[in-house]
Amino acid sequence: QITLKESGPTLVKPTQTLTLTCTFSGFSLSESGVGVGWFRQPPGKALEWLALIYWAGDKGYSPSLKRRLTITKDTSENQVVLTMTNMDPVDTATYYCAHRRCGGGSCYHTFDYWGQGTLVTVTS
Amino acid sequence: QSALTQPPSASGSPGQSVTISCTGTSSDVGGYNYISWYQQHPGKAPKLMIYEVSTRPSGVPDRFSGSKSGNTASLTVSGLQAEDEADYYCSSYAGSNNYYVFGTGTQVTVL
Numbered sequence: 001q002i003t004l005k006e007s008g009p010t011l012v013k014p015t016q017t018l019t020l021t022c023t024f025s026g027f028s029l030s031e032s033g034v035g036v037g038w039f040r041q042p043p044g045k046a047l048e049w050l051a052l053i054y055w056a057g058d059k060g061y062s063p064s065l066k067r068r069l070t071i072t073k074d075t076s077e078n079q080v081v082l083t084m085t086n087m088d089p090v091d092t093a094t095y096y097c098a099h100r101r102c103g104g105g106s107c108y109h110t111f112d113y114w115g116q117g118t119l120v121t122v123t124s
Numbered sequence: 125q126s127a128l129t130q131p132p133s134a135s136g137s138p139g140q141s142v143t144i145s146c147t148g149t150s151s152d153v154g155g156y157n158y159i160s161w162y163q164q165h166p167g168k169a170p171k172l173m174i175y176e177v178s179t180r181p182s183g184v185p186d187r188f189s190g191s192k193s194g195n196t197a198s199l200t201v202s203g204l205q206a207e208d209e210a211d212y213y214c215s216s217y218a219g220s221n222n223y224y225v226f227g228t229g230t231q232v233t234v235l
Contacts (some may be wrong), residue, residue: 101172109156110172
């Protein structure tokens with residue numbers, strides 16, 4: 001059974017750096033094709049994709065946030081970490097991590113298991 | 125990177141059908157058959173309902189179906205049930221830079 005859980009601070013101050021950890025089970029980031037993505041959703045607003053890391057270490061970032069984001073993985077600890085620099089109140093959102101769907105020897109451009117999300121509020 | 129356009133709301137009575145559109149460009153929706161649809165109930169994480177335009181993961185009722193024509197994808201929910209009342213988001217893969225774009229979201233109400 002695949003599960004993911006986000007952890008990190010619930011409150012950050014403007015200009016600070018946010019570090020979020022996604023701890024997962026039920027799959028390994030050393031398996032070919034596997035990936036973990038990060039997403040966010042401001043209160044009452046739409047989902048937004050932030051970043052993605054693949055089993056081989058390839059990474060992708062939202063073009064609009066690329067200069068502020070870093071995604072890394074710790075395969076032995078089954079964790080993916082997202083850092084976002086220079087936080088602003090507009091970054092207040094629920095942050096989710098999710099598993100890239102794989103099955104039957106194929107992987108897909110979609111995400112089938114999601115964490116419960118963690119609300120991060122940016123305020124002074 | 126602009127969000128895909130969805131109608132803000134849609135509604136139908138129990139047993140009826142509702143269709144939600146998702147309009148993008150040739151760089152996303154029109155360029156790839158990697159369209160996903162997610163259902164999200166209030167306070168909950170998104171749930172994958174459709175991927176690759178029209179494929180349902182196991183456990184998703186066949187009342188949910190997807191299609192695509194040009195730069196517009198669609199999700200149809202047939203035989204509406206009370207539990208289908210939720211927000212729905214489309215998403216499209218958008219290229220070799222490994223990025224994804226989401227829709228603006230549609231709130232479905234079962235009357």
